[in-house]
Amino acid sequence: MESESKVFFKSKNPIFILALIIVGLISVLFIFKNILFESSLALKSYGKISMDPEIAFNNTKPTFLEFYAEWCEVCKEMAPKIIESKNKYQNDINFVFLDVDNPKWEKYIKQFNVNGIPQMVFLDNNFKTRASLIGFKDEILINNALDKLLDSKQELDIIPVSKFSKIQNHPKDTIKPRSHS
Template sequence: MAENLSGSQGTNAARIRNLLIAIAAIALGVAISFGFHTQASSVSLEAQAEQSTPLEVALTNGKPTLTEFYANWCTTCQAMAKDLAQLKQNYADSINFVMLNVDNSKWLPEILRYRVDGIPHFVFLNRQGEAVAQTIGEQPLSVMEANLDALVANSELPYAYSTGQTSTFNAPVNAANSSQDDPRSHGTQVKQ
């Protein structure tokens, strides 16, 4: 009889262990599924950049433009990605959305022209392609909407030149190799 009791306890222990393994497997499956869902529904900066209006088109098509200087590694840019995707959807017919990656040296002239030293850096351009305002750093959705509404109406932007949380960025400028004057030099030349 002692052997039956001992065997019964072993069977119960095995059942409990198997039940715990099954519960852990289900929990892990749910967590993985949720992780894939969250990742799939998040807004990618790269995908937004691919869908953005090319700068050359935006400067010539007669629509006002919001230009965003960003980087994929910029946590503040990532934090604003969802709001910007919503703005792009809401204002797609009336505003160009241009995204310029600061890690791409192609955009160095624009980085220097608009004095980008923190990202995200937003430049608001009127219908003629002229800069009318800039904001730097994370901006609330309501601030961006108010600025875009004013841009479409060709009015003064209510939140021009505002600054929020940024990611630091230093333009890759080497005075010895640059054929252009750095606008930050205020006309001074570096003698070699």
């Protein structure tokens, strides 16, 4: 009887192992999907949580300005952390998020010479650009820059451009969905 049970488990063992592998893969895919979904949701909320640029540029607070696009993978990756930073600093700093695919923001895209996204511009309370960053930046770096923005005596460090999405002008020089690299 005992030898029959050993034979049974040996013959079922590969199926059991395969089932475990499948369950493991499904779990990993589910977790990865949720992380991507959270990032996409965070980015889509930018329009709702953004301060109107005209209000931000005409009050006495410094401003964090981010140019983004919903198709930008780097923007999606950074969005949850940017929202955390907004929640931390929103009483002291204006947060403005402008979608480069919205023709309404074309004048700001030209004014701030946006040629890659995400592009983050740190403006002091006199509307002077203290720093402009292009590409992926981690939460610590952004929060350090926001701290320095609040202290007008501290210089913001120059940070090299990193992973970003290129923006290419449409032949008619209108704002349209851009290519993604």
